[in-house]
Amino acid sequence: MRRSLVAALAVPVLLLSACGGDEPTVEDAPTTEEATTEEETATEEPTTEEETATEEPTTEEETATEEPTTDAAPTTEEPTEEETSGDAGGESSADGQAAADRTKEWLVAFVNGEEAVCDMMLDLDSEGTMKDDETDYPICVATFPSLASEMFDTETAGIIESMEISGADVDGDTAVVNKTHFSELFGAGMGEEVITLKKIDGEWFVDMNASF
Numbered sequence: 001m002r003r004s005l006v007a008a009l010a011v012p013v014l015l016l017s018a019c020g021g022d023e024p025t026v027e028d029a030p031t032t033e034e035a036t037t038e039e040e041t042a043t044e045e046p047t048t049e050e051e052t053a054t055e056e057p058t059t060e061e062e063t064a065t066e067e068p069t070t071d072a073a074p075t076t077e078e079p080t081e082e083e084t085s086g087d088a089g090g091e092s093s094a095d096g097q098a099a100a101d102r103t104k105e106w107l108v109a110f111v112n113g114e115e116a117v118c119d120m121m122l123d124l125d126s127e128g129t130m131k132d133d134e135t136d137y138p139i140c141v142a143t144f145p146s147l148a149s150e151m152f153d154t155e156t157a158g159i160i161e162s163m164e165i166s167g168a169d170v171d172g173d174t175a176v177v178n179k180t181h182f183s184e185l186f187g188a189g190m191g192e193e194v195i196t197l198k199k200i201d202g203e204w205f206v207d208m209n210a211s212f
Contacts, residue, residue: 011212012111012152012160015182015189096167099175099197102204104165106195111157113148115141122198126209129200173199 102120109117118140123133130137163186168175177195179187196210 011190011193011195012107012156014191014193015107015163015186016156016159092170093167095199096170096175099168099170099199099204100165100177100181102197103168103177103195103206104160104163106206107163108157108161110148111152111160113145113152115145117144117148121206121208122200124208126198126207129205168197175199175204 106117106120109120118137119129119131121130121140122128123130123136130140164183165177165181167181168177175197177197179190179192181187182190193212195212196207197204198207199205
């Protein structure tokens, strides 16, 4: 049990490791004066042909705008592929974001050393929730907060709380959060590690056995 918790504690460390590197360099954008000069050069000298084209619209163009064809109307009424599959996609997207939100909630509880972190996990056998396991839950609560408090301070917790996780790969009652779901900075620290969740009674729980 202790070994599993120590392994899990490495995840926030990985996520934060990318924050310690050098700040990315940004190339200087052209000054406002330079940009203005370029724009003026491009717009100051329109050709005579352009002026003539804008001043003298043809009769054919006017006729085309006045008499729209009747074929256009039915074309716009046909539902798109996204609209016909929107319900299923929306449900999957909502499930994925729910898993992502639970992952962040779990990580924040992690670095704060809160007992609530145990309420968001499966038991060691991945057969049920930790909070319903009379053997594993007391060990988790007794072990985890003390380990986390030794490793993380309030500044670290603040960084994790500012992190964003967008969606998860959902397959039935299993969801996987990987580096692609974190912002680029945190994703770099996550590497190839994943956080796997299982849904029980409509709620997502972190599966320690299938994570990291």
